[in-house]
Amino acid sequence: MSRLLVDADAIRALAEILTETGLTEIEIAEKDNRIRVVRAAAGALHAVPAAPVATAAAPAAAMPVDPAKHPGAVTSPMVGVAYLTPDPGSPPFVTEGQSVTAGQTLMLIEAMKTFNQIKAPRAGTLKTLLVASGDPVEFGEALAIIE
Template identity: 90%
Template sequence: MSRLLVDADAIRALAEILTETGLTEIEIAEKDNRIRVVRAAAGQVHALPAAAPVAVPVAAAPAAPVDPAKHPGAVTSPMVGIAYLTPDPGAPAFVTEGQTVAAGQTLMLIEAMKTFNQIKAPRAGTLKALLVASGDPVEFGEALAIIE
């Protein structure tokens, strides 16, 4: 029975080179030893020393996307409807990103059942992000904007 010796440090170094350079495959050979590292479609790297596969993770999994509705400064939709950022087509927007807003200031309108409902700032602060565009359909509880 033959014993396979794997140089884990060499495999890690090759995996780092793949990550840094964007290459999909790299191989080194020295005497009777050969290490080949190939980036798989799922973001994993497989090392094949002497034709025996060994899986080595390249990096930690990406962080899960943060739900904007859970942000402490999120302004959420109180209803289902269509969001409008201007009072009329061609008119300037109620607010713009980066603008300081006062508590009670109109941020946008939501049309529901042919009625336009004003969405007002619940607190004073800076409008960090508008998360919808004019004409976008919105759902109840959906984050519309972030005020910090």
């Protein structure tokens, strides 16, 4: 009978990385040892023993759709922090379900202490806002969907 050795320090370090980065799952593997730490929905952390997992190709319909590939996607032109209001006490520039016109400000992205307006590239209805105020955004990340 083999005995499972648990490296509590490694689990704590991985849990700390999850907390710092906002990730929901992390796994490390070294030779025959694996440690996987998963954040539960309520924010609790669980160490899950990783076992070999057989993967099967999922049908194309089950694959998640990349919002950046949506024809109505408004993508971030830069890395920064998104803000949906001009200042903390003001109402948002736009809300989901609202009609927008081409050139209308949807949000701001702060990059290097400069606030850059993100404008609607076309008229339509704002179907979905994909970011919240204060969220960090990456270049090319989908920010909103206009249909």
